[in-house]
Amino acid sequence: MTEAAGLRELQMQFAAHLRDPAANPAPAGIEDRRLQIYCDLFYNNVQDFLANAFPVLRRILGDDAWHARVRHFYANHRAVSAQLYALAEEFADHLAAEAGTRVDDPPFLAELAHYEWVEMALLVDEDEIDAVEVDPDGDPMLGLPALSPLVWTLAYHWPVHKISPDFQPQQAPAQLTYLLVYRDRADKVRFMEVNAVTARLMELIESEPDTGNALMHRIAVEMQHPHPRSVVDGGAALLADLRARDIVLGTRRLA
Known part of the structure; x- marks a missing residue:
């Protein structure tokens, strides 16, 4: 050897x-x-x-x-x-x-x-919010909502954000737990529990981009909601909230 x-x-x-x-x-x-x-x-x-x-x-x-x-x-x-x-x-x-x-x-x-x-x-994550080409003044209901590259939409069978030594469920709830986990401009990682509508909107923004109006109308149809206009109006408030949290950054710039 x-x-x-x-x-x-x-x-x-x-x-x-x-x-x-x-x-x-x-x-x-x-x-x-x-x-x-x-x-x-x-x-x-x-x-x-x-x-x-x-x-x-x-x-x-x-x-x-x-x-x-x-x-x-x-x-x-x-x-x-x-x-x-x-x-x-x-x-x-x-x-x-x-x-x-x-x-x-x-x-x-x-x-x-x-x-x-x-x-x-x-x-x-080495991505940066400011590196994304967006129109920060664009209306996400009229334009294509632009998501931060630092947001994940997650679905769990268990309410993982609530689990602790004092809360350890032994049976999963009937409904999934939806969470948005994101890093804001202050480089703080934050967690936000959302409903299935918000999770679906996030999915559509990423996979099938369209105006906020169109996406919310599509969700209303999928839900078979008797009053689609109320769903669309709720989408405007939702997108405004997501924008304030650095999850939606504005609208996509079109080539």
Whole structure:
């Protein structure tokens, strides 16, 4: 074995031990005390980061269940990005893939983890509101509403924004929970619970752009509302509110 190959084998053995000391023996000739320092340092860096990224989930699970999940992730997951913040998304995906495999898994585990990850994702998103070409004075009811690139429309089976150590529902409500999660001009991530009409409007603005008037009329038809004009009028107030929150930025500039 060449010196380079021997060094690589030693590094792989050392890394495997750091990930899962119980399953992988330590390299020979390294003092146990020093090994423990490294084991604790690496694990605590990952655990502290994830605890900060998922504070509600961390409190709900408690010490034993939380550390069991983090250690399983730490030992078995192979990160696909060198960016530390990307580890939060990978942990949320890991929890979703394994949801229900433990008897103490709360039924809302995967959705709560996703909801908490979204905040970090928007905080590090490199898009900027002011980079979007819009007419800030345009009327979104008469023109094509322009959305901020920093808004996500989310639908959950569980009321994830209300879940806490003191509120842990065991049965999902009959109706979905719709949330707008967005970053405003002050770079503050905010959350807004909305109804199905607002969620549908956001979907249509993104997928089938048209004037606010036309979109609200379409929604009224989909709802089979007996008074479509009231739905359209309500849309004007809704778009004005979304505009005040930096969710709607004005109207699209036409080429």
